[in-house]
Amino acid sequence: MSKLQEKRKSSESGSNIKVSPARQQEMNKGPMKSVFEVENLNLWYGSNQALYEISMQIPQNQVTAIIGPSGCGKSTYLKALNRMVEMVPSVKTSGTIKYNDQNIYKDKLTVEYLRTKVGMVFQKPNPFPKSVYDNVAYGPRVHGIKKRAILDQIVEKSLKDAAIWDELKDRLNENAYSLSGGQQQRVCIARALAVEPDVILMDEPTSALDPISTLKVEELVQELKKKYSIVIVTHNMQQAARISDNTAFFLNGELIEYADTNKLFQNPDDKRTEDYITGRFG
Template sequence: MANIKERNEIKKTVDTATLEDKTQGETKPEIIREPIFKTNNFNLWYGDNHALQDINLTFNKNEISAIIGPSGCGKSTFVKSLNRMVELVPIVRTEGEILYRDQDIFERKFTVEELRTKVGMVFQKPNPFPKSIYDNVAYGPRVHGIRKKQILDEIVEKSLRDAAIWDEVKDRLNENAIGLSGGQQQRICIARALATEPDVILMDEPTSALDPISTTKVEDLMQELKKNYSIVVVTHNMQQAARVSDTTAFFYQGYVVEHDDTKVIFENPRDQRTEDYVSGRFG
């Protein structure tokens, strides 16, 4: 009997020791998240079609936020709303707020030009201008009135370096950008977006037209860019969203079904529709 008593004593000490270890291990440094985009009950109609319904989302600084969902769920419409590009469609009507750094982007005093300087965009198909690589990247700064060759040179080099394509094109800056491969063209478009020193980069399926190697390069680039910029990316590629993003929002039929840390969305989603979509049961 004495033996058992002794064992229990030892067991107790061991148990309390592991308990202490656990509590020590759990105190993680808290990540401070600074919201950069916040939407409040944002609604959008194409004529009679209620395309986005009560969207309440927050995107944070220095994070990659992925938007996933089946075709026609409103994800591209939503991203294009963030830099007001969606207004190019004449029958569009919106309601609710989109706050960029706590300022409503639909307010009169906030001009579209100002917004689009801060919120750059990269599209699904690489769309360089039929001009030289240099002129493509210098286009934005020139529009903003920068004429000095030396400053433009600096901006072009920095943007191309940030877009991880400088080494590939530095000896042929005067060649036409159309002659580059699809993956290179896409990175030129990213460099062009970076040249105006934006704050946020919107990407609408940036790699769906690219081969796997170029895709990897763009994904690596996104990880680098996230240190200085905030990225919102629309993607059809589930694995890409799971790999590159910090948070993921699942859009379905114009609603946000679930928005959470990417880990939660792909490992243990709360909503059955999210589970069904990410595991390929529909969509």
């Protein structure tokens, strides 16, 4: 647990009350602990508004799915969380996004720190044209780890966590481009894990993959949520229903409904959500 989280815990529980470690662990697992708190987020590409007044909390160690039709702002929202959206120069935002109670737009929190703690897996597998090993070791090296023995450990652990170690342990020096699409995507997940983030943002990670690779990635997500908080954008509603704990439905840049996945799919509050999940549009 980071110092910040500890601070937050102690301030929540009051300075006089001692919390047992077991209880504290319980509380960390509790549904109320959130990694992201987004309030009144508006976002513009130039003069086009893409997001309207989004307020949403993202719970720790759970899988949060974001669904919605194409162009509804779900990817934009995801990329706002680690400020990747700023790769587009004309982007402007208002509102607040707090990551572990820190405002991500305040100068004290550099964008490099944020992206170290909030990793990302992209829609299209995007390995570097380097070996599998160098791909996974990229992040640790960027953060200054040079010793081969430590890098070896990180690479092995990350590939194991991404459930691809057994397939690739004898092919670490092969160029990542020679792997299949599904393997490339899991190497990209391993690469994201190697930086030891808290949160992993996944932007339609299976949209370029075949069904078997998709299944493997979905199983992996289930496994990863024990250690990480995961936000996954998907246009595949079955996938959201299968793997997520909470689901948010976006439409035309607005957050229409955000609820427990079972509730949202079985008994949505909003008519538009119902229309979308029953396939009446989208």
